[in-house]
Amino acid sequence: MDVQKDQVRGLRERKKDDARNRIADVVIQFMADASEINHDVVAETTGISRRTIYRYFPDRDSLLSTAFTRVREMAGNRVVFPKDEQALLGTRSIYSGLDRIAPIATLVRSTPQGRAMRLSQKRERQESYLAVAADAVKDLPEEDRVLATAVLQVLHTTVWLEMRDHWDLTGEQMGRATSWAISVLLNDLRSRQGRPLSPDSR
Template sequence: MTDKNDTPVGRTDAKENARSRMVDALIALIAEGSDINHDRVAERAGIGRRTVYRYFPDRESLMQSVWERVTGLAGPSVTFPRSEEEMLSSLPAIYEGFDRIAPLATVIRSTPQGRAVRMSERKRRTESYRAAAADATQDLSEEDQLLATAMLQVLHTTPWLEMRDHWGLTGAQMAKACGWAMRTLLADLRARKGRPLEDVV
């Protein structure tokens, strides 16, 4: 039996199984606070070192595979937004999705290894949020565009752990609070018509 790409289905399943085992091993190592490298992944997954390199040729690709797993478990709407509308409409899915995978989301938000996972997506993240905020920030100076876009990005995903730990909020409550803050900022950005951020509108 073959799939539509003429690849034997059994072989495809075996490849997916091997990849999944390696990502499981990565997540376990991150949760333990272990240093991440191909040798450790191979040992934990019970897979040859060369096989790990074949799937993940460098450390960056290892980290990206964890990011893909985390966002996949959190839900299909947990992606980088490309528009203002996507930024606002995705808030409930993001915060409630993090609640569903709270132990894993906590590891990704609170450990050095989790930071490495997040940083592996830095370029894609910044490009996406620049596009999403472009209309609201277009009249600002270059530096103020950067500051406003960074603030919107932070509100879109970052407060989850702080709001959960310090305030006991649910994902739905966080989405409501962050949505209000983001809409307030977006309205302010449009009202100031290019005036510097330090000026009160």
């Protein structure tokens, strides 16, 4: 009897996951089409009821956040917010993953809808990088801790489009360059002994 309940529960969860993925895929398609993204148009396009979509995603941010998570999953299972310094240094898999979904990754970096998707996870992103960088920046003045952490985050995930467009680099090459840069910065941050980032800082 318990096995049967587990099977039913498993089937229900698979149906939910399938619906969520269909919704996320439609949101991504709207980004490509430069269409307005809201619950009504998603319901109309997917055939999933508006009520169900609101149950899964109660507001626009949650809808966009799920779509952005779906984009990251498409790029590979290592394209996630880092949990430790080793993951922070592991940029090759991230940039190679973005190469694999280059058309979508470009839209995420260059359209208003893509920007909205990225901003939907701003809090989660900040919390992750602040936690990972905390040890390296702990002796800096408070403002400099944020500045240093922001630079580490940009190198870890954000420079893909610029390096691709302006330098014709592959994800593998970007990974080598950014991993080196992050390593240099972490070493510098630990050797500063509380000195501010700028020589002229007071």
